[in-house]
Amino acid sequence: MNQGPTAAGRKAVRHGAVLAVTCLALATVVSAMASLNVAIPDIARETHASQTQLSWIIDAYSLVFAALLLLAATLGDRFGRRRALLGGLALFAGGSAAATFSDDPAVLIALRAVLGVGAAFVMPATLSTITSTFPREQRTRAVSVWAAVAGASAVLGLLASGAVLEVWSWRSVFWLNVLLAVVAFVGTFVFVPESAEPAKQRVDAVGAALTVVGLGILVYSVIEAPEHGWGSARTLAGIALGLVVLAGFVAWELRTAHPLLDPRLFRHRPFAAGTLSITLQFFAFFGFIFVVMQYLQLVRGDSALIAAVSVLPMSAAMIPAARLAPKLAARVGVRRPWIVGLIAVGAGLAVLAELDAGSSYWLILTGLVPLGAGMGLAMTPATAAITDALPSRLQNVGSAVNDLARELGGALGIAVLGSALNAGYRDALDVEGLAEPVAEAARSSLAAANVVGTKTGNTALIDQARDAFASGLHLALLTGAGAAVIAAVCVALLLRRPNRSAGPARESTLSAVGEN
Missing domain, CATH: 1.20.5 (Single alpha-helices involved in coiled-coils or other helix-helix interfaces)
Structure with a gap:
């Protein structure tokens, strides 16, 4: 059982305010995974970062975020989720403010890692605060709102960043982080009750x-x-x-007697299906955001704002689909809409993999709608499968696993799809006959190829680099589509019949975990 709010005797918990504040804190750290993507071309031009360094600037945040989630969740459960929220938001705001004064890629990578530390304390505390504060009959609706915010925040963060980049430099993205974190900090201080696990288990x-x-x-x-x-x-x-x-x-x-995550939990098939699905969904999703923002700005020549607005149909399809998912699950069962959603994600990415330098926006739209709707349909049942699989005493574990799957998937997706993009670009780019400094600059990134091509008047190099980038994009997005299809197959197999471990075997496993 969780401890009640510290002010329980003085005032009732305002569930609406708690949900709003925790979702704002969630949106702050989730949007930071994607919002900087829209500034990648500007960062590349101003800091002279290579394509590999650009990958690190984005992924340092996600990697540290994912790596520290389990530990941060344990510390939050032990010492207080409200404290975790306040401390994480303060660190996130401080690191973002420091990043606005840097123009060195290595420093930006380090500061993004600092932001990841703060985010690791914030995200698990948001969901576990909801599951420990809301009564069970309201929890599914609250979790569906949380899931919708988690999915849509990335795109909304892109839009907000694109808007501020119209009037300021890439540093404005970090100032936006500061603003959101400060507002969330104040809201947490005022409205969120403290909750923690009464049993102070040893930290692993x-x-x-x-x-x-x-x-x-x-x-x-x-x-x-x-x-x-x-x-x-x-x-x-x-x-x-x-x-x-x-x-x-x-x-x-x-x-170990006190594990961060007991692997025996994955014997419960809905729990395993939810974890795998979330991991592969966000592998595809955040990898897609990383590569498509560069395509829109560097290949199509869109401004930061136009690039962000261009992907809004994905969010417009995702939010209602996430809210519809519980109703569909109640009618036809959780398995069908979940699998359909994952297949839609794969189909959308397969369509987007056909983009090249001359593609119309209609092709982009044709891929974005099924991608967004599929994410919405699959996210809610996957999240609910993780949290509902566990008894109340293990809700903190469920929250941590859900968050870990999301961030680990995002970190690996950015790494793998970004690496596939880089490899495909380098393989397709022909720099034979160019001076070595020009060739090396062109190989480092498309942004550098555009700059050096413009300076030397070599429009053929620019065109060839954009075609090479499209080749890398094709490889990257097909990789993401494959991950979504694999997730659909695994969910279909894991949920092919009622989970027979839900009886004594499951209870035995969960009891053993709870006693550790």
């Missing part, structure tokens, strides 16, 4: 360290793969080492 420092090291090595190896070659010994050894460390994490969690 070894498990936390293994998570950080394993994910760090794995994502580093993937992002750096285009620089060294996907088949190089360095890349393959790095990926293998990361997987070995993560396997060590699983082995440790099975042995």
Whole structure:
């Protein structure tokens, strides 16, 4: 059982205000995963960052966010979710403010990692605050709102960033972070009650360290793969080492008395299906956002605002679909709309993979609508499957797993799809006959190729670089589509019949977890 609000004796909890504030805090940290994508061309031009450095500027946030989620969730449950929200928002605002004064790619990468630390404390506290504060009969509706905000915040963050970039530099994106974090901080201080787990279990420092090291090595190896070659010994050894460390994490969690995440929970098939689905959905989604923002601005030549507005149909389809999902599940069961949603995500990305330098916006729209609707249909049942699979005493675990799946999927999606884009671009770009400085600049990124082509009057280089980028985009988005289809197949198999472990076997497993 969770402790009640510290002010429970003095005033009733205002559930509407709690939901609004926690969703604002959620939107603040989720939008930061995507909002900077719209500023990537400006950052590349001003800081001279390479395509690999641009990937790190975006993914440092997601990687640290994902790696620290389980530890941060445990600390929040132990010392108070309200404290976690306040501390995380304060760190997030401070790191964002510091980033506005930097123009060095390495410094930006480091500060984005700091933001990831703050976000890791904020996100799990939002969902666990909702599940521990709202009565069970209101929880599904509140979770559906949370899921809709989590999905739509990325696109709305792009729109807000695109608007401020029309009148200011890329630094305005970080100032927007500061504003949102400060408002969320004040709202949390005023409206959100404190809640924590009465049993002060030991913090699994070894498990936390293994998570950080394993994910760090794995994502580093993937992002750096285009620089060294996907088949190089360095890349393959790095990926293998990361997987070995993560396997060590699983082995440790099975042995320790107080695990960050007990692997036995995944014996419950709806829980496993929800976790896998969320991971692969956001693998595709955030990888898509990373590559498409560059396509819209650098290939099509759209402004930051036009690029952000161009993807709004995705959000317009996502929000109503997320709200419709519980009603469909009540009528036909959770399995059908969930699988249809994942297939729609894959179909939308497959359509978008056909984009090239001369594609019309109608082709973009044709892919965005099923992508957004599919995300909305699949997100709510996947999130509910994770939280509803566990008893009230393990709701903090469910919240942490849901958040981890989302952020881990996003971090890996940006890394893998960004790396596929970079590799496809380099393979398709022909720089033979160019001076070495020009060739090296063109290979580093499309933004650099546009700059050097403009300075030298080499319009053929610009056209060729844009075509090469479209080749990389095709490879990246087909990778994302494949991930969504794999998720659909796995969910179909895991939910092919009622979960028989819901009886004594499931209760035995969950009891064992709860006693640890």
